[in-house]
Structure formats: C-alpha cells, structure tokens
Amino acid sequence: MLPPTDLTVGPAAARGLSDFTEAAMRCVEPCCGAATTVTDGSAERRAAATHPDLTTLISVELDSGEGPTSSALDTGEPVAALDLLDEERWPDYRAAALESGIRSSVTMPFRRSEVEVTLSLYSFRPGAFTHLAHHPVVVLGEQFAQGLVRDHFYRAALAQVNQLEAALDSRAVIDQASGILMHALGCDPGEAFDVLRRFSQRTNRKLSAVAEEVVRSRGRSLRV
Helix, strand or coil, X not given: CCCCEXXXXXXXXXXHHHHHHHHHHHHCCCCCEEEEEEECXXXXXXXEECCHHHHHHHHHHHHHCCCHHHHHHHHCCCEEECCCCCCCCCHHHHHHHHHCCCCEEEEEEEEECCEEEEEEEEECCCCCCCCCCCCHHHHHHHHHHHHHHHHHHHXXXXXXXXXXXXXXXXXXXXXXXXXXXXXXHCCXXXXXXXXXXXXXXXXXXXXXXXXXXXXXXXXXXXXX
C-alpha cells in the first residue's frame, strides 16, 4: 500500500485528511482503497486518496463533473456502483476505474453546516459494499465532518480576531501620528487626520502605512 496522496491541501490539513482516508479504508474489509473530498463553502475542493490511481480517478470526476461524488452530493445519499463492468451512468469514471482494476465502489456524503465531505471506498470485487448502512465507517465519517465544522468556525473566529487586532493597532498608530502632526502644525485632531488622509491618497498608500512613517520620522518625512 502506497502512502496517501493529497490534492490542493496544506501540510497540516493534509495529515488529518489522509489519516481519515486511511482509517476509513482499513475499517471496511473488502476495501482496497479510499478517497475523500472536502469543501467548506469556498471554491477550493481538497482531496486525499490512499493510492495515486485513486487520485487520478477523483481528478477524472472533478474534470468531467460526473461520477458518484457529484451524484452523492446532489442527492445527499450514498451512491454505489455494484459492478463497474455493467455501469452506464458515468462513462469517464467507469473507464478510469476499470483501468485501475476497480470493480465496485460506494461514495458516502456527509454534510455539516457549510462543510461537505465525501468518502469513496473501492474494491477489486463486484458487489463489495452492500452492508454499510450501520457500519462503523459511517460514524467515522460523521465524526470527521463534525470535526471539520468545529475547525472551520474556529478559523473564521480567529480571522475575525486577527482583523480586529490589526484594526486596533492601525487606529493606535494613526492616533499617534495625528498627535505628532497636531504638535508640529498647531492644528486640531480633525485637521491632522485630513493631512494624513490626503497624503495617503496622493501617494496611493494605506493610511496606516503613512501613519507609521510619520511616527518613525516624528513627522519630518511628511511634506504637507
């Protein structure tokens, strides 16, 4: 068994996605490989597979827009291909799967909030996945999707905190620069802010960057 292969995913997220995909494969006895796709409301789709051939198979689905992954997401229900020799729904997927020796597959969708996860299991045997309705792999998929939701909301909250901190830092620098200009020009706070704003527009630079320069130079770098 080759190590999991990941598409469009960073190192930390890749480990979690690959670990889940590998665990799901080992959880189902007739399974010879697995692939997972994840979207979280953005245009980017992340994917992992336990073998490069399955990475190619996922790419075929994404490129053609047809296959069990899109069908499972559309219906919200598991989509099975009992024997790909007889499968007629997805010609490109069927051809790529048979070329890799895959005879049957099942794709299960897991939706939680904005997160969509699909888990696809593959077998060299036809009719391998007819017993998964209450299988532990379903619970594993649900827990993985729920964990991604928690991570998604955490990252969104963290981004908001970072934006707020950046805004507060910028406000503090702007206030400090305004104080320097008030002292140098003998003007009030509103007039000092207007000086900063006009210089920002004239030089096509952010107001915070102009303010930082004023603070560093104690106002000497600003020609008004």
